[in-house]
Amino acid sequence: MLSIKNLQASINGKAVLKGIDLEIKPGEIHAIMGPNGSGKSTLSKILAGHPAYEVTGGSITYCGQELTPLSPSERAQAGVFLSFQYPVEIPGVANVSFLKSSVNSIRKAQGKAPMDAMDFLSFIREKCQQLEIDESFLYRNVNEGFSGGEKKRNEILQFVALEPKLAILDETDSGLDIDALSVIAGGINAMRSPERGIIMVTHYQRLLNYVEPDYIHVLADGKIIKSGDKSLALVLEEKGYSWLENMEQA
């Protein structure tokens, strides 16, 4: 469903991705790991269409369609979802109305009728229960005054509500305690499906104990330097990223 070929990108003229190749088939979970500054979050943002980055070479094909010309909202409407590492606070806008606008805009793009307020409320309440999110969450302003963990739960709530075809989860585990991590991992596992591709971007192996990936890729300096199955995470946990980077240089 997603085919990235020799992807190169830059920001303000500085090269940040230097030739990435990645194939994701429906039903697969891929973990992208790597040290800080390796380009993990950059890759996530580029897939979602952040305007600050310029694709300078290679291609991204999503469900048979070239992704690069699409705007971020067109990508979302086509079923691409990015869970943010640092979600944005929007004071003065209730979470429930934001979620409803978002769900309905994507339903509209898919040719489905929009949900009315009552239908949406029962729909989103059920998702909240699944993620052990208190209903008061819905009536707070979008991410305003949320703790780090609450923001991440709100991201996963959006993942679950929007039912994307391709989900990119950027550092979803950072800032979570063990209890929250297990709830969020439960949410991600419940979204595993033969039609859906998931990319998990993470610095640590911790999340991978809860959500087992099919493949692991290690990114360093804008390139994938190693790919393997889930056992790679254990080697990394033991030896650290420097092991790979040294190997690369040798």
Add this chain to the structure above:
Amino acid sequence: MISEAWWVDLKTEAASDLDKLGFPTRRDEDWKYSATDAFSTQALPRARVSSFVPDTTHAYPAGVLVMPLLDACVHHADKIKPYLNQIMQQTHGFHAFNTANFDDGMFIYVPEGVQIDEPIWLLYTQTEAGVTRCLRHLVVAEAGSRLVLVEDYGSEVYNAPYYTSVNTEIKLAASAHVTHCKIQREGDQAFHVAEVAVEQAADSRFESHSVSLGGLWTRSDTVIKLCEPGASCLMNGLYTPTDHQHVDHHTVVKHTVPNCTSEQDYKGILNGSARAVFNGKVLVSHGAQKTEAKQYNKNILLSSQAEVDTKPQLEIYADDVVCAHGATVGQLDEDALFYLATRGIDAELARHYLVQAFLTDNIRKIAPACVRERVASLLVQHVE
């Protein structure tokens, strides 16, 4: 016609001051960004009728006066004379013009210890094009009293100019609490020149909420003098000019004694070829120790043709004070727009959300709730 000597003196002195001062020009520092020649030369005739009929049926607590200022000058001159034209410093031609010409406006008097929870809502709707209306309000809040005053300027006149001149003087005695909300939603070709001048005694609290939505050319000043220790004030401002609207806010807070606090928070959203000016001055006199003064002005430009001139100023002559100020001019946050776009939210709604988010802090500062809700709904209508 009032024939008493003090009244005649007030009016003739103001007329002669106007002759001396003339209307300000762009050579005056305080009028640098706001050319007045556009309308001061138009010499609009005076409005024929009073635009506001006060609701005299409302039952206020005993001793409270809510009445036309002209009537009060006849029947309650003792309560008027110590304050009228004493709180406002007549420093430029628009002040003098207002004093010389006002023939409308209200007097509000709240006796010691009396608290009025329900807002006193003065709604002036202009119905006549091509005229000048000249209003003067005087508010006296005695010790420990409490009131909420809303000045609301609307219009049925569009595509035609008219001029509103309004000056409001407010005196807060010790421990009085006054909330003053001004809603300016004049017609699209209107000129609106206003000043709210305030004097605060010990431990009094003044909250100003100034919302500027309409008008072609608006100058709206707030001048507060903190005269005794323990006084505090809030100046909350919101402006949303668009098309060719010009809106200029000048604020002055004078910390003349120790232990007073002031907070200014003005925010603007500009669209089209709109122009906004903010000039805020905090003066901390010799000996006004333990002053706390904050002053912020933030602006968002939604169009490349819009322009802001912002100048926060601190003049401090005491050494044990906490003062902060800052001004920003920017666009909507790119990361926030990206976040909303990745949720499938279209650009128009995303912009609406972020404008709402930008104004939310200021809207939240408005109390009571009925005034806050009214302002919030007018803002939503206006920004859309």
